[in-house]
Amino acid sequence: MMRVIEHPGFLAGTIMLSLAAAMWWMMWAHMGNPDMPDMAMMVNWSAKSLTGTSAMWMFMMLAMMLPAMVPMVATYALISKNEVSGLPLALRVFVFTAGYFFLWSVFSVAAAFTQTALAQTPWFEAGGAQALPVASGILLIAAGAWQLTPIKHTCLKHCRSPITFLLAHWKGGLRGAFPVGLHHGAYCVGCCGMIMGLMFVFGAMTVWWMAVLTLYFVAEKTIPRAETWGRIAGIALIGAGLYVLSGILGS
Numbered sequence: 310m311m312r313v314i315e316h317p318g319f320l321a322g323t324i325m326l327s328l329a330a331a332m333w334w335m336m337w338a339h340m341g342n343p344d345m346p347d348m349a350m351m352v353n354w355s356a357k358s359l360t361g362t363s364a365m366w367m368f369m370m371l372a373m374m375l376p377a378m379v380p381m382v383a384t385y386a387l388i389s390k391n392e393v394s395g396l397p398l399a400l401r402v403f404v405f406t407a408g409y410f411f412l413w414s415v416f417s418v419a420a421a422f423t424q425t426a427l428a429q430t431p432w433f434e435a436g437g438a439q440a441l442p443v444a445s446g447i448l449l450i451a452a453g454a455w456q457l458t459p460i461k462h463t464c465l466k467h468c469r470s471p472i473t474f475l476l477a478h479w480k481g482g483l484r485g486a487f488p489v490g491l492h493h494g495a496y497c498v499g500c501c502g503m504i505m506g507l508m509f510v511f512g513a514m515t516v517w518w519m520a521v522l523t524l525y526f527v528a529e530k531t532i533p534r535a536e537t538w539g540r541i542a543g544i545a546l547i548g549a550g551l552y553v554l555s556g557i558l559g560s
Contacts, residue, residue: 317390318383321402325382329375336372336516352425352436359421366417366424369514370505374413374497377468377526381493382406384471392481401486408490412498420505424513438513442557445510449550455503456543464499465539468530501526507546 352358386402393401428437432444440448455461467474474496480489504522511518525542529535 317386317398317402321386322379322383325375325379325406329372332368332372332375333520336369336519352428354425359425362424363418363421365514366420367414369519370413370417371410373519373523373526374410374501376523377501377530378406378409378497380531381409381468381471381474384475385489388475388479389486397483401483404483404486405490408487408492409494409497411487411491412494416498416502416505424509427509433509435512438509440509442553446550446553446557448506448510449546449553451550452503452507453543453546453548453550456539456546460499461503461539462536464496465529465536467493467496468500469535500529 352362382402382405385405386398389398389401424437426437427433427440427444430437432441433439434441474493475489478489478492479485504525507522508514508518529539
């Protein structure tokens with residue numbers, strides 16, 4: 310049992326899952342109902358609003374992507390053990406993870422600015438957090454179409470095979486940890502970023518739908534034949550988007 314606990318991959322995975330569980334608990338405790346009320350407020354271009362909205366998106370991206378990141382971080386910790394151990398190993402894993410989440414932080418800031426801009430249009434409500442039917446249909450089609458692209462396939466392939474990715478892009482030492490994490494983060498954003506757009510369809514930040522998307526990301530990166538049923542999901546999303554738009558045009 311002690312050998313298992315001392316396993317760097319096991320420790321890294323356990324810490325990340327524990328952190329994710331704590332963050333999800335905080336969100337559930339905060340909201341008090343299926344929708345997060347603070348995100349439904351009217352946003353504006355003030356520094357305070359943009360900072361708060363960006364921070365909330367960062368918190369949500371961290372909570373949603375931590376579970377899907379566990380296999381990659383565990384594998385990175387296991388390989389790094391061949392070079393360092395103890396505190397230096399923990400620091401290297403932390404820096405690698407920081408590189409990964411740096412890109413999701415950039416994505417979060419972009420999402421906050423996007424939400425603020427959308428709040429000023431007639432196609433979104435609830436402070437830009439909820440797409441109305443026309444925008445929902447377009448977002449569904451866009452997310453579905455992305456599932457069928459070669460870029461999506463390439464990004465998913467790298468995300469699904471941690472050992473292959475790390476052997477191909479490995480950089481040793483603490484200085485190499487951040488760029489390797491950054492490189493993987495680019496693939497992860499390419500794999501999941503467009504699907505994140507569905508949060509506006511379901512109501513950014515509806516926690517129930519956040520949980521559904523989180524489970525989808527984990528499944529897509531771990532369950533066999535994800536490439537196949539991921540394309541099926543893409544076709545289904547396109548169909549759903551066309552259905553929404555056809556209902557609008559037919560009314």
